[in-house]
Amino acid sequence: MVDLGNQYQHIQEEIDTAVLNVIRSTAYINGPEVKKFQESLQEYLGVKHVIPCANGTDALQVSLMALGLKSGDEVISVDFTFAATVEVIGLLNLTPVLVDVDENTFNIDIDALKAAITPKTKAIIPVHLFGQVANMEEVMKVAKEHNLPVVEDTAQAIGAEYTFADGSVKKAGTIGDLGTTSFFPSKNLGGYGDGGAVFTNDDELAHKLRGIVNHGMYRRYYHDEVGVNSRLDSIQAAILNVKLAHLDEYNAARLKAANYYSEAFKNCEKIETPFIAENSTHVFHQYTLKIKGTDRNALAEHMMSKDIPAMIYYPVPLHLQEAYKDERYKEEDFKITNKLIDQVMSLPMHTELDEEQLEFITSSLLEFVNK
Numbered sequence: 001m002v003d004l005g006n007q008y009q010h011i012q013e014e015i016d017t018a019v020l021n022v023i024r025s026t027a028y029i030n031g032p033e034v035k036k037f038q039e040s041l042q043e044y045l046g047v048k049h050v051i052p053c054a055n056g057t058d059a060l061q062v063s064l065m066a067l068g069l070k071s072g073d074e075v076i077s078v079d080f081t082f083a084a085t086v087e088v089i090g091l092l093n094l095t096p097v098l099v100d101v102d103e104n105t106f107n108i109d110i111d112a113l114k115a116a117i118t119p120k121t122k123a124i125i126p127v128h129l130f131g132q133v134a135n136m137e138e139v140m141k142v143a144k145e146h147n148l149p150v151v152e153d154t155a156q157a158i159g160a161e162y163t164f165a166d167g168s169v170k171k172a173g174t175i176g177d178l179g180t181t182s183f184f185p186s187k188n189l190g191g192y193g194d195g196g197a198v199f200t201n202d203d204e205l206a207h208k209l210r211g212i213v214n215h216g217m218y219r220r221y222y223h224d225e226v227g228v229n230s231r232l233d234s235i236q237a238a239i240l241n242v243k244l245a246h247l248d249e250y251n252a253a254r255l256k257a258a259n260y261y262s263e264a265f266k267n268c269e270k271i272e273t274p275f276i277a278e279n280s281t282h283v284f285h286q287y288t289l290k291i292k293g294t295d296r297n298a299l300a301e302h303m304m305s306k307d308i309p310a311m312i313y314y315p316v317p318l319h320l321q322e323a324y325k326d327e328r329y330k331e332e333d334f335k336i337t338n339k340l341i342d343q344v345m346s347l348p349m350h351t352e353l354d355e356e357q358l359e360f361i362t363s364s365l366l367e368f369v370n371k
């Protein structure tokens, strides 16, 4: 699905130097590379504050902590996402309220969001799944109307841009009160280990987050609240400094591969290529097809038999997972996710796909579908 080895070879000298410099400096925790990365990412995103942390799951957790949510508060998020989004809600003893997604974008369904709001709702977490920004114009309208904070899970969409009806453009993760991301190696901006960050334009939330990620410490050895230990390593920051300079080029390479796929499949009735939303660019964290009218699982097996990874993201919706199922949920409220889990299939997507590989992947797929 990814080819991190080849990508490394193209930037090997820069990376090796950056990593060695950190080792020699001995500033392994909160070294100058972390500050540099924080500032570079702020500039790239056009956001006032970036708070680096240990991973994308922590980024979500500390965001909910900074909002001061209390046990029993309801947090609305989507049924179709990686579990981390909802895991942190449960971990903090908040009540997850899962809602259905839009059939085309795979992102939060606005009517479902509206219907899920109760007096106990205290936050909304839209997820920009597979690299495309959720319908933030409407999410922000709903949030404003009910005075709810919004935390954008941007783990899969760093660099994507959203255009509002008034023509203004914002980067994914900088629209809501808080945005979170992950630097897991396979993400669009991936380190060589774990990493994450929170984005915000709110000075007070930024201050709070800087304390929470550091044991609730705002002055050294004075702990004003219960925090966590969640830091980005200096070595990871040094690597990310090198890779951030390539992010737009990497996202362009993904788009090029996606366009190749979509062109190859455009006349195939049994395959629906990814929907491109009007208001959002797509950074293709995943290239996800909908397989209709042919056996999706048999097709995935056919691809695997040719050594082509074909992954099902995600095979089980969260409302049916052992950890998150709840009597409150009714199957008819999840019509779309229940359908998507039987249709979706993701193809290899990374920055190093060449034409020969793309040709082999697309012809292998079409060979099965057209037989």
Ligand SMILES: *Cc1c(COP(=O)(O)O)cnc(C)c1O
Pocket: 055, 056, 057, 058, 081, 082, 084, 085, 127, 153, 155, 156, 181, 182, 183, 184, 194, 195, 196
């Ligand atoms: C990867 C991911 C996360 C978690 O990030 P980690 O760095 O692995 O903790 C959260 N949400 C989504 C949507 C993700 O894809």
